Amino acid sequence: MLGRVSNRSGSTDSGQRRAITDEAELIERCRAGERLAQEEFYRLFRRQVAANVYRVLGSRNELDDLVQEVFVIAFRGLDRFRGEAKLSTWLYRICVNVALGRIRSKTRRPPPILEPDPVGEGVDSSPETPERLLQRRQSAERVYRILDTLAPKKRIVLYLHEIEGRDLKEIAYLVGANPVTVRTRLHYARKEFYKRVAEEGM
């Protein structure tokens, strides 16, 4: 079952139809509270969910808590999932909202137990010099440090547009706002972000 569902990118039409059917079946079984199905759902999407949240926040502090939150919300909300977006997009939307909640509540949370672990390690497996690795890590740290200074809503739209490369319509769906609002937020966020980049230096 795991293999069949994860084979969504199959090249044939029948393969795709099969994968979609399997995904629908998996969703149905999850809705029925079937434990094995939920575990399979978790196995299928856990890395994708963790990577999404990790990239939005740029830190692995409390990442396991946030991944837990995403899946709990997903299982709670599967009844309302009607397939108007791809399942992965729907899950990504939950990731974005959980990450947004994390950003908003950061000041109210206890200090992190784990050491900061900035995004930027292990991006690709090709060999590179220690200097280049260090430079890339510092660059990632600076980007996230500047993102941290933005208001949460601006930060999210800026991240989704500039780093993830998503368009306004997608962002509007992900953050639950209308495209006009997103465009306005993005305009101010970009001005603010790049101004700080220019001032701080990379």
Next chain:
Amino acid sequence: VRHVAPHHWADLLAGRVPEAQARDMEDHAERCRRCAAARDRVTSASGSFPALRAVEAPELEWHEVWARVYWQSSSERRSGQRPAVKRRRWPLVAAPAALAAAGLLTWHLSGPGDTAGPAARAENPASPPELAVAAAAPVASEPLRGLVTFLQGEVFLADGPLPFDAAITAGTRLRTGAGRLTVQFGDGTGFTLGPDSSVELRAFDRAAVELVVEGALSLEVSQREPGQRFSVRAGHREVLVRGTAFRVDHRAGALEVACSHGRVVVADGDTRRPVDAGYRLRVEPGAELLAAVLEELAEARRHVLQGSPTMPLLVAWTEPETLDATSAMLEVRSAGSGPVTVDGIEVASGSFRMRVMSGRHRVEPAGATGRGTWVEARPGVVGQAALEAPPPPARDHGVPARRARLRKALSDSSAVRGCLTPLEKQGLVEGSYLVLELGVEADGTLSHLNVGATNMPRSVASCLRDVANGVEFAAGAAADFEYRLEL
């Protein structure tokens, strides 16, 4: 000199600047060191984006995260609309011998010994699992071992206090004073002993589980071992267990069996009375089982029984020794007497100890998000959470009436429809929402009215706020509350 705004360098890099303008910008940077530096920095930052986009997830303790996900979502399901217990389906290729055994058992159940009467049998016909108990091959009597997953107040093992890490095996006798405990001994299977009660594990292995109870005992049995006999003995009567969840209360000769899921059968000699989900059977002291009254549980009682938070079980069950090594004790000390949630699930009121999966857990007074604490619990490291007493309740008893008044005023108001006209023109009504924060005094006047979260344009939100400002509240209890208007 007109400098180039830094974000325009990002536009240039993304190819969103016309060629002529790009040339002007580059020319300017040739002459302006400040803009050249800004261009280089923006270029460097933008150059790091593809690498950030490709970052993969770090390795997490996936099993632990899954255990916590399952714990929380299954607990939520248990406390809400839990799906009905699935009945086992019987293969159509039953052997003649099995049919003969079933026939014999059916004769035994419905023969002269069965004094439950035709009405009771018609109401609760013998179910296939009963036949399975007789027909299944006997299983090896491998001993079971239970783990304490919840402990509160006075709980004793023999004459001394029960240690949290005690092994619960056959022959164990547990007793409670003003306290209760939960013991788990399988996946989704365990029992909770209520206050002033005792239970003896007379048989506790894969072939048979027999619990002798005096007082209140709740059981949840998600799946029995094949062929396992599972029963609760209450005086001279016996409650035979299928895959089910139910509660037995046996005090001073009276017996009450209330079933929340599945089905149980109460037996007294040859007399048998089935009790289905949503029913309770009460036998008065000295009365015959045949005369016991089977009645439907009131909605409120059923809700309490089904949503009972008395069974905090671990989400995964493997070997007790493995669980010993991977789970941890969480000790909650609450200054208040109200209910406490762990990871968002209401567990118990007051102070208690419970078993949790290793990791961080959120402990909060129920309904008081933000006043809780994060606790780290690891094997060998007791997680300790201290909760302060809640502030005295104030101004909240008037909320329902005030909210109802506001809902009515906003739902059939032409003024509201007027406010929404701009949204209708853009087709943005559906999915829009607005949160209003209000304070209403005892005399009905507004003490404050603010717009909280919204995805509407400011003008529309202000218009709706003005409509709310015009709502007349009657005198009554003061209230501070939030009202969410969803379209």
